[in-house]
Amino acid sequence: MSRAGDLARHYSRFRVADRLLLTGHSHQAWPDVARDAILEAYDDAALAVDEKWGRAQQRAERLRDGVRALLGDPGAAVALGANTHELVVRFLSALDLRTRPRLVTTDGEFHSARRQLDRLAETGLEVVKVPARPVATLAERLAAAVDDRTAAVVVSSVLFETSQLVPGLDGVAAACARTGTELLVDAYHQLGVVPLSVHEAGLTDAWVVGGGYKYLQLGEGNCFLRLPPHADGLRPVITGWYAEFGDLSGSAAGTVAYARGSDRFAGSTYDPTSHYRAARVLDFFAEQGLTPPRLREISLHQRGLLADAFDDLDLPAELVTRDRETPADGFGGFLTLFTAQAARLQAALAECGVLTDSRGPHLRFGPAPYLTDEQLTEAMGMLGEVAAGTR
Template sequence: MIAPAELAAHYSRFRVCERLLLTGHSHQAWPDVARDAVIEAWDDAASEVDRKWERAAAKGDRLRAGVRTLLDDPGSEVALAASTHDLVVRFLSALDLGRRPRLVTTDGEFHSARRQLARLAEAGLDVVRVPAGPVESLAERLAAEVDDRTAAVVVSSVLFETSRLVPGLDQLAAACERRGAELLVDAYHQLGVVPLSLPRAGLAEAWVVGGGYKYLQLGEGNCFLRVPPHAAGLRPVVTGWYAEFGDLAGAPPGGVAYAAGAAFAGATYDPTSHYRAARALDFFDEHGLTPEALRERSLHQRGLLVEAFDELDLPDDLATRDREAPAEAFGGFLAVLSDRAAQLQEGLAAAGVHTDSRSRHLRFGPAPYVTDEQLRAAMTALGEVARRLG
């Protein structure tokens, strides 16, 4: 794969050579060609006016094709939306919550699912929140909570605070299938940094939600829901008028019909995001940024961060890390544990190092255009900030 310093030349607008951008798990830089795509969207609108939608649809199809490739799932239905929350709501609206009022999740989910499920619990649904740790037994503990009243299990494949991969999701999927419950996997923190093959992962019948704001460099507005084959015929309550495009499936007399393969579609949207996504996906293909190559670089970069952090020899009561799990058990960022994570983040920002924090987790997220020298400089800065705080 192209070297980081050479790759960085394609991200000049984000000034990745001038700034220490270690927010790769939250917001990676966009390649310069993404700006060209935004201009292309404008020009298509100006020249074609309302006829622009044919061109916009082609960009959406490119995004769907990219998602299918990332999931190793060439024939799947893929619904698009501006946010994962929108898609999670569409998914929930397809469940028979009257007959199965129980939802099972973890206390380590991202806010899109966490807040919505908490609100549904306030509204009277039975929402079970299983502790995310220890992650080694998480899938097993989730499976134990699935019963005949369970409509769905909602779980991430990589936990957004700790970067831990959740093992055993294939066993959880099997438990859901036995009980007739659905499994929704949030792969947002996996795609683009850890390869995911649904067939090999035992998730062929799982729903998968994710987006391009993080590792995929697609920017906002590029979220997706992979609809499993067995879901054909479901009639989500919350859906858009695009769900009527194409051949309409059967509906009750006088009822609302759904187009085959589009039941979870939305409605009129800003297509600029899909132009940007299509160009970024092409850029990845042109430069060999495959999931496997990205994983190789990520492991190297995270390993370098770990080594440099350990060399700081900071007191554990100030800052430490998970030293129990092997490198392959983590996703794409290093989580430093500290009761003063927010202060460390602020100090790093003042020193020109961009990170972020979630509760006790200070997160360092490298990206394929970040050089080893930049990673070492970031850790040197952490040592200086920590010593001032300590």
């Protein structure tokens, strides 16, 4: 099994051994095999021209298999998309918003959902935003907000600003089942750092959206929507012509027909290069033993090391602090520091060669499996220097 130092050699193009890349929660480096896959996509296009699509579909199916494995759901129907927004929009367009004009969400959702839901609220839909904090009672409060006018609940399994896991989503699923409400779970910040089994989590009937741009190292263009078993009963209004492929069903004469399964939520012509890249990287993870349990082990170690290194700095709490109440296993893959000077500290760290990011008062440090303990300690040490004004 690869250690961080050994693993780093597989990322020579991104020079991970020479740079302090602490944006692993936003965009992890790609292994060198990803470049080989991009060249392979070009060569297949040049060789096969229009016949390249058969080869591309093999890579797309490899990506679907990878998603199924990550979700612990080997039989899942998985729709693919370039980004989560297009998949969320197709999902929303399948809801009966005329008779159930109410959507329930939180005030801690990522921008793909937040902006779209805010815009829908401007059109007259009722969008209820439940405060994300305290996270311990979030699921309970979401469940209480669901009624028979609610079309869907949209919630993340890990909050993108704080890295806190949202416990008790099975309770939200139960409330949705009682009222005929759909549940959409954004697992983007969970997959690759916290193992997930949709059945064990009580989310068999939930929709799950996510992508490979962050912890999975798949790069752009590799997002997915896991469909629940009852999805064949829905007809998305936003629909691409790929949804006409396969076994068509569920339409009366003179109405638009839809394929069964994941193709029901398919889009249209796309750039298959991303799926070539994903297929190679998923194989690389398997070769390196980077399974969900192993990735969780690495993540807990690295985040814990960063937290301890931050505490050792003994910086004034009024300048910068962290959540010390949530247990270590209550977080996902990054460390959030709370500071009114997040943007300034991020910029100062970048000048020192430490790449982090900030969202409002949140300064985020995101490790990755190819970083060594020494690199993480050095990066946090730089925070101490910029906070003290010595750098």
